[in-house]
Amino acid sequence: MHTILPFFLAMIAAIVLLNMWATKLKIAYPILLVVFGLLVSFVPGLPVVKVDPDLIFFIFLPPLLFEASWAISFKEMKRWWRIIGSFAFLVVFFTALSVAVAANYFIPGFTIALGFLLGGIVSPPDAVSTGAIMKFVKIPKTTSAVLEGESLLNDASSLIIFRFALIAVGTGQFVWQEASLSFLWMVIGGAGIGLLLGWIFVQAHKRLPTDASSDIAMTLIEPYIMYWVAEQFHSSGVLAVVCGGLFMSARRLIFLNSASRIKGHSVWESFVFILNGVVFLLIGLELPEIVGGLRSEGIPLGIAIKYGILVTVVLILARIISAYAAMLATYIFRPSVAPRASTRMRSLLMPLFLGWTGMRGVVSLAAALAIPITLSNGEPFPNRNLILFITFVVILLTLLVQGLTLPYIISKVRALKDFMNEEEEELTRLKIKKELKEHVYQFLKTKHENELQGNAGIERMLKHWEEKTKANDDGWMSEKNKIIFVEMLESQRQYLSELNKDVTINEEVIRQHLYQIDLEEERLKMI
Incomplete structure (x- = not known):
């Protein structure tokens, strides 16, 4: 031994x-x-x-x-x-x-x-x-x-x-x-x-x-x-x-x-x-x-x-x-x-x-x-x-x-x-990123329209979530805002799961976005 x-x-x-x-x-x-x-x-x-x-x-x-x-x-x-x-x-x-x-x-x-x-x-x-x-x-x-x-x-x-x-x-x-x-x-x-x-x-x-x-x-x-x-x-x-x-x-x-x-x-x-x-x-x-x-x-x-x-x-x-x-x-x-x-x-x-x-x-x-x-x-x-x-x-x-x-x-x-006529991964990634932004904005406006009015936390969430910045003051993320944020992340997962049914989209790109969402959810738990 x-x-x-x-x-x-x-x-x-x-x-x-x-x-x-x-x-x-x-x-x-x-x-x-x-x-x-x-x-x-x-x-x-x-x-x-x-x-x-x-x-x-x-x-x-x-x-x-x-x-x-x-x-x-x-x-x-x-x-x-x-x-x-x-x-x-x-x-x-x-x-x-x-x-x-x-x-x-x-x-x-x-x-x-x-x-x-x-x-x-x-x-x-x-x-x-x-x-x-x-x-x-x-x-x-x-x-x-x-x-x-x-x-x-x-x-x-x-x-x-x-x-x-x-x-x-x-x-x-x-x-x-x-x-x-x-x-x-x-x-x-x-x-x-x-x-x-x-x-x-x-x-x-x-x-x-x-x-x-x-x-x-x-x-x-x-x-x-x-x-x-x-x-x-x-x-x-x-x-x-x-x-x-x-x-x-x-x-x-x-x-x-x-x-x-x-x-x-x-x-x-x-x-x-x-x-x-x-x-x-x-x-x-x-x-x-x-x-x-x-x-x-x-x-x-x-x-x-x-x-x-x-x-x-x-x-x-x-x-x-x-x-x-x-x-x-x-x-x-x-x-x-x-x-x-x-x-x-x-x-x-x-x-x-x-x-x-x-x-x-x-x-x-x-x-x-x-x-x-x-x-x-x-x-x-x-x-x-x-x-x-x-x-x-x-x-x-x-x-x-x-x-x-x-x-x-x-x-x-x-x-x-390039013997196959396929959409480049980078173009697909950018396309999905843009669609996710639009989906998140529509999700928040549709489901939480009342909370958007005068809620600085939600406005900051809309503006900065895709850039994944860490604010110096974490007080804006109240427990209620956290619940909305988690709902938003889960909505993104469901949206990506539906998008993955499109056979022309590389699943690896979808998984990369899902991984980023998981990271965002874990960062939220630390606030």
Whole structure:
């Protein structure tokens, strides 16, 4: 314990410093974390890192998925559900199939079942890596919504493939009827359990006398409960967390007050940042153990690297082909819902861009480590160490090659800069700000017309609320004026919620305004 604790604290410090460096270099911090972990793993005398797969799945995955479901725009998910669904399920299956065929053909000792196992592991792109890269480049909201929605669902689909392939490798047979029923239960049961628990948690927040601290503490344990309960019923814990998180996110204004939303945002942002950092460092630190396993099986390192490069190329090509196939199918069968670009060149480049965003990370590592060391009959699991090494190479290459080139491609290729005809965020923000001012003025005049006459406090409120100035004398804000002010803020929230139904408005802009309203309400409590 005394040896591990300083090492763990050093990891946290390294994560913070590397994130600062990555921000300065304008690259995604997961890239630096993996490379740093890889370099540190060769330092003699450091503790050997052995990761328990259950630790990755249960400790890391639920909160990461829960936070992602709160951050995504559910409105955009509903708008582009067809392409999101195709990428999250059909593209993942096609990618896994491509890897299975290539592995069976090129890698000695790999059956189709083992190939599907490897395909299920490496098929889901990592949302954290893509999100970190998007901090430094501007992409259209449509593309961003597709990537975020896909990242929420593809983890579940890939892990379902992984489970079935694991059963096929262990038993030597695959019963389609049983697999189909099991698949349906994992999807329907996982989603249903997540929605049910999400509803229960919403009611608990609403009915219990909670404050900001207890609300945040409850949200920290809720994803673990969703995941654990779903897994106990042999359904998808990933889908349970995603569906439950989306259900609760859509109702955050109902069961959380302004203090809980503001403080919870900061807590979750720091918590998820540390979790992501630790996982990506572990990816690099795991390399010595993986290489040691290869040597014990007599597999040359150079040959294993070639296999890793082969699988990486297959993954990239399969995703790009799938992206163009999805675009073609959409234009043929559902042209009315197809994303529109201003030129043919931009239409052709959009699937290429979507195909190039497939960096791998946390879920792939967790799934690879979850492969049992031995089969049920006691024999060693076939090619386990080679699968682990190939997974590591895939994660490293996709992070370095795609992760480093994606910002350059977006910044240098003119057609990718604005291939969607969308309203600029800044113009939308200014438009909403102006409409909010008009709404507040009309609200106060209509509902509190009597109080406006000769009430200096209300007049000052009308004049200065949007500038959020702090008056030197707080006496003007009487208890009665506070009640009116709170009503005004709640009216703004309702107005923004109605405005958010407009599909042309970016929900992120709406959320920024809602956050400012929460800050204003908290400032009011201090007066």
